[in-house]
Amino acid sequence: MALCRRFSKVYRSLHRRTRPAASVSDYAPAVNPFSDPLISTFSNRFTPFNPPNPTYKHFNNSHFSAGNLTLAQSLHYSNLANPKNEKNNNNYSSHVLSWIDLYLPKKVQPYARLARLDKPIGTWLLAWPCMWSITMAAESGNLPDMKTMALFGCGALLLRGAGCTINDLLDRDIDTKVERTRLRPVASGALTPFQGLCFLGFQLLLGLGILLQLNTFSQVLGASSLLLVFTYPLMKRVTFWPQAYLGLTFNWGALLGWAAIRGGLDLVVVLPLYMSGVFWTLVYDTIYAHQDKDDDLKVGVKSTALRFGDSTKEWVTGFGLASIGCLALSGLNAEIGWPYYAFLAAASSHLAWQIWTVDLSCRADCNKKFVSNKWFGAIVFGGILFGRLCS
Template identity: 45%
Template structure:
């Protein structure tokens, strides 16, 4: 969205997509490894210098029913960093609703994921929004999903995005609605399918933003595009 706003050349967009793509993989990989270390009671191996929200997330599962909120704060930091990397500063009017909307999306998909292990988690004292929401999960996640997509669409509106972006948001809304209607939160297989489906919902939003940016680039002259 920052590339669209700043009308940056394609090579700059591709460069930062690559950098943030690698960073995203590393962040998620680190989170999974650290989570496994906590679960295996190897937390002593984690030095104090490594303490961050990524490290704290597995610990939060022992003290609060909202570890998914911590995950949302961590995993969506790119919504702020990406804009500042492209523009040199953060446009809070756009980035804040985008960040909060993405945060809400994380609550949705990670709550669905947590439902897979809720029985075992309850036995060993691990907490999650899956246990907190219980039988009200479908209604609560539907409300959070609506908030997420509304905020992301609002960010797009403030960023002067055009129709491809909003088509992507609409497709994501359709996908999420189907997931929340069909997911059996008592079935691990169904929850896994719903979790994976949330990724495809996010892909629709990305695709809409990418097409929107692509249409913008064709209006730019080729020397500027390849600069």
């Protein structure tokens, strides 16, 4: 008995010295935010919780909120769910905690993920050709029309979301077989195809409201892009060049932006600008496609990553040179001032950096280089803006 009492005193002493930070239960004992039976409650020592999956990846983030976690807990569990901290960067099955999980209602979260609101890079890549064209269409020495740019920014957000919705509806059977995409809302069952279709109609209705504020020529030109938007997801089934088709789709704004300002098309300016965007898309989306090349082979879908294989860097270098050449030709025909070409040299350096340094066997690095293209678009935009002001 004496031995037991001594052991008890030692244990209590150690417990007092290592008392951890307060947990959720210390402040709200009557509330259990982790009501899902698959999720254990927090340990006071910030040790990982232990759901049936030992990798701690497949847990329901809908129970997380800013008020339910201490800062240390938030950082701890964010690190657990962050694939950058894993040695094996090929595991894409985890769902990284985002602002959607923290701030949006649970019922709205699948729709926000369906529109990729937590991944704005697609919106940037769709918006930049629009902004290039609108700025290039401005009168010499003047700023671009801010109202038109705001309309096109909102339109890019809506059209990108609609394109992702169409893609997920058509590819739901394929997405379940690809590690990176199998947790998408439709593929995982978080949304039914009918719910996705209704959401698509809502997005297109909002997009129509924006399109109706443009001139008649722009309305017809903008509506014609829907054929490309609806058919793009099918291209990976029939051709090894779906990235080229994506380029035709994503850069339609290069035509539409000029038409919205000038009421028509000056082909010697906008056609090279449009083609520069197509070649640019072939660069960044081929790099992006290398993330899924192993799964694509198993599923049987096609991409330029599979078409080019070990020659990818040579191909995308050629596309990069073609993109810069078309941008230079468009600026020359538009009579833009000299700052444009200085910015174009900087954009060329950025494109060369991502092509030469990308590790095509590393999914994380491919995604990093892909995301960096928002800065390429920004540099070109800055060049057009300053070039137009100085022309």
